[in-house]
Structures are given as C-alpha cells and as structure tokens.
Amino acid sequence: MQLVFIHGAPGVGKLTVARELAALTEFRLFHNHLTVDLVSSVFAFGGESFVRLRQEIWLATFREAASQNLSLIFTFAPEATVPAGFVQTTINLVESLGGQVVFVELTCAEAEIERRLEDPSRRAFDKLSSVAQYRELKSSGAFVFPAIASALSLDTSNTAPADTAAKIYQYLDCLKR
Numbered sequence: 389m390q391l392v393f394i395h396g397a398p399g400v401g402k403l404t405v406a407r408e409l410a411a412l413t414e415f416r417l418f419h420n421h422l423t424v425d426l427v428s429s430v431f432a433f434g435g436e437s438f439v440r441l442r443q444e445i446w447l448a449t450f451r452e453a454a455s456q457n458l459s460l461i462f463t464f465a466p467e468a469t470v471p472a473g474f475v476q477t478t479i480n481l482v483e484s485l486g487g488q489v490v491f492v493e494l495t496c497a498e499a500e501i502e503r504r505l506e507d508p509s510r511r512a513f514d515k516l517s518s519v520a521q522y523r524e525l526k527s528s529g530a531f532v533f534p535a536i537a538s539a540l541s542l543d544t545s546n547t548a549p550a551d552t553a554a555k556i557y558q559y560l561d562c563l564k565r
Contacts, residue, residue, distance in 0.1 A: 389453060389454045389456075389457045389458060389459050389460075389482070389485070389486065389487035389488070390415070390459045390460075390487065390488050390489075390490055390560065390563075391450060391453070391454070391459070391460050391462060391478070391482050391487060391488070391489045391490070392409065392413075392415065392459070392460070392461045392462065392490050392492060392556065392560065393462050393464060393478070393489055393490065393491045393492065393536075394406055394409075394461065394462065394463050394464065394492045394494060394556075395463070395464040395465070395466055395491065395492070395493055395494070395536055395538075396465070396466075396493055396494035396495060396496070397465070397466075397495075397496070397501060397531060398465055398501065398505065398515065398516045398522060398531075399496065399500075399501035399502070399504040399505045399510075399516075399522075400494040400495060400496040400501065400544055401494055401496065401504070401544040401549055401552065402419070402420070402463040402464075402465070402494055403419050403420075403421075403463055404549040405494060405544065405549045405552045405553050405556070406419060406461045406463050406553075407549075408549045408550045408552070408553030408554075409461055409553040409556050409557060410461055411553075412553055412554070412557045413459070413461070413557060413560065415459040415460055415461045416453070416458060416459070416460050416461070417460075417461045417463075418449055418453075418460050418461065418462050418463075419461075419462070419463040420462075420463045420464055420465055421514070421515065423442050423445045423446060424442065425514060426445070427441050427442045427445065433469070434469040438469075439469055439470070439471070443470070443471060443474060446462075446474075446478075447477065447478070447481060450462075450478060450481055450482055451481055451485065453487075454481070454482050454485035454486065454487040455485055457486075457487075465531075466531065466533030466536065467530055467531050467532075467533060468529060468530050468531070468532050468533065470533060472533070472534050475534070475536055488563075490539050490559075490560065490563070491536055491537065491538035491539055491540075492538060492539065492540045492541075492542065492556055492559075493536065493538040493540065493541040493542070494541075494542055494543075494544050494552070495541060495542070495543045495544070495545075496543065496544045496545045497543075497545040500544075500545045500546075501522075502519045502522065505517055505518065505519050505522055506518075506519060539559065540555070540556060540559055542555060542556070
C-alpha cells in the first residue's frame, strides 16, 4: 500500500494534480476537503472537537486502506490547527501495517497562488477563495506547520497538472524497481 501524501499551500494545485494522478495510478483519492467539509458541518473549524475528529477520520481511513492494501492519494494543506505530530503518526501507522508514505510537496509562485485562489472552481469544496483572506491568514501564522521532508518537491507555477502528475507517477514507478 502506498499513501501518496501531496501537500502544499492553498492554491498550489493539490486536488487538481491529485485527480490527474488518480487517473494514472487508479489509486483512490482522499482529498483534504472531504474530511474538513464533513467535520466543519458540525464543529467550528479549529475547535477542539473539529481538530480531534478530523485527525481521527484521516487516520482511520489510512489504517483501513493500509489493512486492505488499498493505495491512496491524500491532499493536505499544512496549517496551524493540525497537531504537529500528525505527519509522524501517519508514517508510524501506515508503516506498521506494511505500507509506505510518499511525501510530495507542491509549490507555486505567490502571484500565481493569488490568481488561482479566485478561480470559481475552488468554491465547489468551500476552499479558501479570497486573496484578502489568504493574506490575512498567512500574516497571522495560520499556515505555520513543521516542515515535511518530501521525496519530491514540484513547482506548479507554470506546469500543467497532468505534467506534474506524470512526474509523480514516474517517481512512484521508480520506487517499484
């Protein structure tokens, strides 16, 4: 089982790239907003219950997928409400069940992030879609999270999502050899 853990700032293209990668690999896509939207429908974002339940759902999904040898693509936006130990807990859990976590960081030029944030497609999952709000959150430290050591770091500023996904796919293929 592989857990492809795609992470990066809002607007870098995590979900778009993950969809392309899912089509190439047939891995299941478990994107961040599935859980965030579910939990925030009942509990306030960032509150104690929200944080606990969100992490429990993430980890339960990883556990079940690993126990069934079902590979996943997970998208993750590092931010301050996520417990600092979440990444290590994920590694420990997946590896204890014989799986492998592959971290992929997506980056993007700030001007491009801000352009993308206003794209109407972001509203479908109630994603951050205001440049002013993004700037305010960023300046307040909302996106502060411990660095995640990644196997790949890909800049999506000027690269088509399909091309970025192809690079990830090639890397995953190399791991099989």
